[in-house]
Amino acid sequence: MPISNRILPHLPSLRRYARALTGAQASGDAYVAATLEAILMDPGNFGVCNEDDRLYLFRLLSRMISSLPVSVSDSVSIQPGAVAPFDLGTVPPRVRQALLLVTMEGFPTTQTADILETDEANVCELLDIAFREIAAQAETGIMIIEDEPLIALDLAGMINEMGHHVTGIARTQAEAEKLWSDTRPGLILADVKLADGSSGIDAVSSILSRAELPVIFITAYPEKLLTGERPEPAYLVSKPFQPETVKVLINQALLMSHSEQVAA
Structure with missing residues (x-):
């Protein structure tokens, strides 16, 4: 089987992982590109037929990550008396x-x-x-954009268990924009398809045109948002999701956002 056919099924998960690790589409995709270039330069090094291709690709990506710099703040100055955030x-x-x-x-x-x-x-x-x-990690207000009540309640429960608080739940793009304006959360969890046929992506795009904050998309079709062909989210959760996955990405998104604010 051609190497390209063996790599292609694993590209979405490689991109998802690299983007989540770095907090950005551009830097995450750059690591993936470096991984693919390493294979192109020496195709003979691609995993042997009896080795798990996904495992091999992630190991090679890990080597790229270890050898190339990640733009992350090395230290954070905490003012006396302030709550130290998780940096x-x-x-x-x-x-x-x-x-x-x-x-x-x-x-x-x-x-x-x-x-x-x-x-x-x-x-x-x-x-x-x-x-x-x-x-x-310090408490943060988190907004939920989700039209399925049970999923929204599950997410709200996870957020509260983590020590954060829910600023509100929106079911449509119009509700989401108003909720953001009223509550100004520190992070957004967003479904892609909303109750009235509107788009969670459009809702988030409208909000991000007015403010910078981390967003995690929750979708049953993550591969459609991991093509690398257009501006895409850095954080994606697949439906059905595992609670620990959502919790880890919430923390990762908040941490990367805080590091970017410090660097700025």
Whole structure:
């Protein structure tokens, strides 16, 4: 089978992972492009036929991530008396990689160890560090754009369990724009298709034209938003979703947003 045919099915998940790790479409896709270029330069190095192609691609992507710089703040200055936010720059990159590989991409710890070229015990240590750091994150208001009541309630419950609060739930684009204007949340969780046939993407685009804040899209068809052919979201959750995946991406999005604000 041609190498291109073996790679193509795994490109959406590679893009999803790289974008979530870096917090941006451009930087995430740049890592994926570097991975593909490495294969083009030496096709013989592509995984042998008896090796899992997805595992091989993620391991090569991990090597690219380790060898190329990520634009993340290295430190944050906290004013006396202020609540110290969880700064992504204080967390080693391998901690973030292990967390996303296990919770978002669904790799078991054994395969995550293979991808990161370490042992399983080290991966478990990295996950422990990540969850301890996540637990220390400051409270944020989160807005939900979702037309399915049960899904909206599930998301609201997760947000509250994490120590954040829900600023409101919108079912249409018009409701979403008004809710954002009234509550000014720190993050948005958005479905793609809304109750009246309007688009969650259009609602978010309208909001982002007036403010900068992280957005996580929740969709049954993530591959349609991971083509790399147009401006696309950095954070995607597939339906049906696992609660831990949503929680990790909420924290990742908030952390990257905070790092960007500090850098600015």
